[in-house]
Amino acid sequence: MTTVAIMGMQWGDEGKGKITHLLSEQAVHIARAQGGNNAGHTVVDRGQEYRFHLIPSGILFPHTKCYIGGGTVIDPASLLEETLGLVKHGVQYVNRLYISPYAHLILPYHRLIDQLAEKQKGGSAVGTTGRGIGPCYADKANRCGLRIADLLSESFPDRLKATLELKNRELQGLYGHEPLALEPILTEYRGYAKRLAPLVGPVEEMLYRAGKKGERILFEGAQGALLDNTFGTYPFVTSSCTLAGGVCSGLGVGPSAIAQVLGVAKVYTTRVGNGPFPTELSGEEMALFPDHRASREIGTTTGRKRRMGWLDIPLLRHTAMLNGVTHLALMKLDILDQLDEVKICVGYKHLNHFPPTVEELAQVHPIYETLPGWKTSTQNVQVYNELPSQAKKIIRRIEELCELPVALISVGPDREKTIWLEPFFQ
Ligand code: GDP
Ligand code: IMO
Numbered sequence: 001m002t003t004v005a006i007m008g009m010q011w012g013d014e015g016k017g018k019i020t021h022l023l024s025e026q027a028v029h030i031a032r033a034q035g036g037n038n039a040g041h042t043v044v045d046r047g048q049e050y051r052f053h054l055i056p057s058g059i060l061f062p063h064t065k066c067y068i069g070g071g072t073v074i075d076p077a078s079l080l081e082e083t084l085g086l087v088k089h090g091v092q093y094v095n096r097l098y099i100s101p102y103a104h105l106i107l108p109y110h111r112l113i114d115q116l117a118e119k120q121k122g123g124s125a126v127g128t129t130g131r132g133i134g135p136c137y138a139d140k141a142n143r144c145g146l147r148i149a150d151l152l153s154e155s156f157p158d159r160l161k162a163t164l165e166l167k168n169r170e171l172q173g174l175y176g177h178e179p180l181a182l183e184p185i186l187t188e189y190r191g192y193a194k195r196l197a198p199l200v201g202p203v204e205e206m207l208y209r210a211g212k213k214g215e216r217i218l219f220e221g222a223q224g225a226l227l228d229n230t231f232g233t234y235p236f237v238t239s240s241c242t243l244a245g246g247v248c249s250g251l252g253v254g255p256s257a258i259a260q261v262l263g264v265a266k267v268y269t270t271r272v273g274n275g276p277f278p279t280e281l282s283g284e285e286m287a288l289f290p291d292h293r294a295s296r297e298i299g300t301t302t303g304r305k306r307r308m309g310w311l312d313i314p315l316l317r318h319t320a321m322l323n324g325v326t327h328l329a330l331m332k333l334d335i336l337d338q339l340d341e342v343k344i345c346v347g348y349k350h351l352n353h354f355p356p357t358v359e360e361l362a363q364v365h366p367i368y369e370t371l372p373g374w375k376t377s378t379q380n381v382q383v384y385n386e387l388p389s390q391a392k393k394i395i396r397r398i399e400e401l402c403e404l405p406v407a408l409i410s411v412g413p414d415r416e417k418t419i420w421l422e423p424f425f426q
């Protein structure tokens with residue numbers, strides 16, 4: 001097994017960053033296929049915390065090479081800030097981090113339109129990260145986007161001028177916003193072009209050659225399956241393909257390049273942003289998780305408190321199908337340590353498929369199984385057999401209900417707080 005796609009199975013923030021960092025110790029290449037700086041991936045390594053938005057979480061190991069694929073959208077200011085963060089931590093990234101020229105460029109009008117559109121939607125807002133992701137992907141689909149390749153080309157000023165005329169009409173007509181001036185954007189982006197140029201490389205070819213040589217490649221997913229632009233809880237979704245299929249279209253690799261799909265899921269569910277959430281905790285139940293900071297359920301990108309709910313098996317079965325998941329990574333078991341009882345939603349009343357509309361999903365009645373808790377810390381457990389028997393029962397129940405093997409269980413943010421059931425890359 002030489003390639004693994006690490007995919008979020010819920011609404012994002014499952015712990016993909018931790019798993020990618022963990023597996024990257026044994027890998028050579030780590031690539032992001034989609035999304036932008038809406039993502040926030042946290043890595044904790046021997047007590048030191050790192051946050052990534054666009055740079056793959058494998059960058060911390062000096063032997064790795066990391067790639068930002070053609071299917072991503074890049075906000076240069078944010079990416080350059082991330083590179084400065086690496087330097088601050090003594091991580092050298094030159095000749096290790098490569099950007100595809102096909103990636104699209106986030107421009108100031110994308111951020112502005114994202115925020116203005118959300119405001120205009122009022123009560124039906126998506127709750128986006130406000131990073132301009134949706135408007136940038138919309139321009140890509142509408143064939144009026146600008147790419148990294150365009151940023152580096154001599155025709156960039158002309159292209160930007162033409163696009164900005166279009167965007168200014170949108171800003172004024174739809175949102176009553178004053179037009180943006182060309183020159184300051186040009187000057188700002190010329191500066192970015194100079195700084196980004198040394199990082200731009202033939203990502204697609206590099207990955208192809210690595211695959212031919214049988215070198216280990218990780219594909220780091222961003223967001224989660226239910227934020228997928230096609231199969232997620234539309235319209236409360238992001239604007240890219242967040243499924244394993246998106247790895248192929250976003251990196252220019254064929255489906256045969258993905259050997260294993262590791263589906264990352266918390267042993268409960270969270271969601272940040274708006275939209276239906278069948279197993280969301282009631283106000284009373286929220287008292288079971290009193291401290292969002294302690295349970296690390298505050299958004300990495302926007303600092304919003306994540307909505308919390310019980311594990312939803314119909315959801316996981318659905319997203320395992322959409323991703324072709326081969327193994328599960330079960331995250332954050334330790335967060336349930338002190339509960340008297342743990343609930344798992346095992347089905348939706350009178351429904352045997354995952355509903356395609358948010359109206360239907362908002363009305364499902366979850367059927368719960370209640371299992372006794374274990375009331376003891378799992379944070380220092382290193383091998384499966386040492387887990388409390390009630391915790392093991394829940395894990396086996398999840399495997400049975402999802403019809404998938406659990407490859408690893410995570411019991412803390414640090415890389416070392418991981419219990420392996422099936423070796424990956426070993
Ligand atoms: P991602 O977007 O999927 O990479 O996930 P995030 O990094 O946004 O959110 C997951 C949060 O949970 C981060 O703060 C992680 O450090 C933390 N985390 C990951 N795994 C565990 C775990 O097993 N236990 C605990 N307590 N925290 C974890
Ligand atoms: P990671 O990779 C959780 C959510 C936003 C909003 C919706 C659309 O850390 O798991 P967008 O700005 O993408 O147009 O917002 O998607 N969202 C995420 N939620 N984790 C993420 O990334 C997310 N990226 C976007 O909150 O509901």
Ligand code: MG
Nearest residue numbers: 013040041300
């Ligand atoms: Mg996150």
